[in-house]
Amino acid sequence: MGSDDSETIPIPVKLVIAGGFGVGKTTFIGSCSEIRPVRTEELLTTASVGTDDLTGVRAKTTTTVAADFGRITFPYSNHGLVVYLFGTPGQRRFWPLWTELTRGAIGAVVLADVRKLDDCFDALTFFETRDIPFIVAINVFNDAHTYDNQELRAALALPPQVPLLFCDARHQRSVVDVLIGLVEHVHARTRHTLSTLPLGEPR
């Protein structure tokens, strides 16, 4: 079905930016993307029970979920490498969308705001329960109280091996450092997993 002659198309890789509403995902993506962030719509179909319906028949409702999209292209071999950045609200009801977005992804940045820390809890649960590599980045706003690393790690119940970084989503340098932090973390995890395979196991 269709041709698959892909030698001239850049290799796509994917990073996901998760977090609560208003935490700065669009700003974060905008600071590193070579294109202005665009908004895509996914359709999410959920079953709901009508309260007035005596037969208890489940009606389906379709909602649209917006995801921010950005892109960074690197030269590599003949065709290049393109990093796609996806930002989606982390609330539990959007989890069906997350399954496709995270499939084959490098990993995720969970962006958090100290003023509304629990907004990121659903995203943390999603990645932890599926064992998807992620790091946490606290988006620092000027007027926010400063907390120390240990306080934040305790509030997020973050396992010791998960990196916690601080960033300013408005600045490219800061945002790129977070992306580097994520990819380094995934690289170390992948190396560790490979090194613990029994001898003779195919790599």
Place this chain on the structure above:
Amino acid sequence: MRDEDDIELRIRPYLVTRGRTAVDPRLRVDSTVLATGQIAPTEIRAEHGHALGLCQRPASIAELAAQLDLPVPLAKVLVTDLLVHSAVCLRATPDEAPDLHILEEVLHGLRRL
């Protein structure tokens, strides 16, 4: 002479032509497509022609959806049609996370930004 009906692929949002709902199972929101040059955008109409025009450079389903102002599932239907007619070729994203080599290339790229 190409039969117009072969490539008459007009659809409206929320309505799929000829009862077709099949989407190429390889397509993900981050799959990338590129026009093959076998069909020119001017040869086909409406959203398909517009989509093909956007594929003259590598484009992801996400970008196409956003630029066509369509939900992602409908963008996938359009791209499936274009794939079936060999108007575009596909670089599908794997289901597995990238290997160490690719991760290292991404790191090199990010550090050079």
